[in-house]
Amino acid sequence: MTKSRFFIAVLFLSILCEPLSAGNPSPFMRYLPRRGDIAIAARGGLLFANDTFIGHTTLAYGLLNGVALNGHIGFGQNPYETYFGGDLRITLFANRSVGFDAYFGGHAGGVGSGLDFGGILDFNLGRIGFITGIDGDHIMRGASATPINFFAGIDLGLSRSARFGVVAGFALTRSATSEITAGVNLYF
Numbered sequence: 785m786t787k788s789r790f791f792i793a794v795l796f797l798s799i800l801c802e803p804l805s806a807g808n809p810s811p812f813m814r815y816l817p818r819r820g821d822i823a824i825a826a827r828g829g830l831l832f833a834n835d836t837f838i839g840h841t842t843l844a845y846g847l848l849n850g851v852a853l854n855g856h857i858g859f860g861q862n863p864y865e866t867y868f869g870g871d872l873r874i875t876l877f878a879n880r881s882v883g884f885d886a887y888f889g890g891h892a893g894g895v896g897s898g899l900d901f902g903g904i905l906d907f908n909l910g911r912i913g914f915i916t917g918i919d920g921d922h923i924m925r926g927a928s929a930t931p932i933n934f935f936a937g938i939d940l941g942l943s944r945s946a947r948f949g950v951v952a953g954f955a956l957t958r959s960a961t962s963e964i965t966a967g968v969n970l971y972f
Contacts, residue, residue: 814906814915814939814949815971816873816885817846822972827949829965836860838963840867850875854887858894867894873904881908895931896923906939913939915951929959945971 817823825842840858847853851874858867871889878884885904891897904917920932937951950966 814913814947814969816850816852816875817844817971819846819849821846823852823969824972825949825967825969827951827965827967829963831860832962832964838965840965844873850878854889856891868892869894869900871900882906891921896929897925898923911941913941913947915939915949918956919953923959930957931960932956933960933962939969942968947971 815823823842823844823846825844826839827841828837828839830836831838838858838860840856842854842856844852844854851872854871854873856867856869856871869889869891871887873885873887875883875885883904883906885906886902887904888899888901890899899922900920901922902917902919904915906913906915908914914937916934916936918932918934920930923929923931932955933953934956935951935953937949939947939949942948947969948967949969950964952964953960953962955962
C-alpha cells in the first residue's frame with residue numbers, strides 16, 4: 785500500500801468517526817492484522833446511561849501473525865473526557881471458524897486512567913461473523929472502580945479489506961456503562 789492511499793484512508797476514517805469522548809471505547813476488531821500490516825477501525829455509538837454519543841478509532845499494527853499492538857482514541861460528550869489507550873492483543877486459539885484472543889494494556893482519560901484487560905471469542909455462522917467477550921478496566925486514577933462489560937456483535941465482510949461491525953456492550957458491574965457502536969474496519 786502506498787503512503788498516499790494510507791493517508792487518504794486515515795482522512796476518510798477521521799471524517800467518518802465524528803470527533804465524539806468515551807469512557808471506555810471498545811477496542812474490538814474481529815480480525816487482527818497480519819505481521820507488518822495495519823488495520824484501522826472507526827466506530828460511532830451511544831452510551832445508554834445518559835444518551836451520550838461517543839466515537840472512537842483504533843489503529844492496529846501486526847507485530848507477528850496473531851499478535852497486534854493497538855492504539856485507541858475516543859471522544860464524546862460530557863462528562864466523558866478524551867480517551868487515549870493502547871493494548872497488546874494475542875490470539876490464543878484460531879482455526880477457520882473459531883478464534884479466541886486476549887488483550888491487556890492501559891489508558892488515560894475517559895472516566896479515569898488505568899489498566900485494560902479482556903478476552904474475545906469470534907466465530908462464523910455461514911457468511912456472518914460473530915464476536916463476543918468480556919472487557920474490563922481497572923481505574924486507578926480518577927474514578928476508583930473496575931467496570932466490566934460483556935459484549936456481543938456481528939461482523940460483515942464488505943470486501944476483501946473492509947468489514948462492517950455492530951457491537952453492543954452490557955454492564956456487568958455498577959461502574960460500567962452499556963453501549964452500542966457501529967463502524968468500519970479497514971485492513972492494509
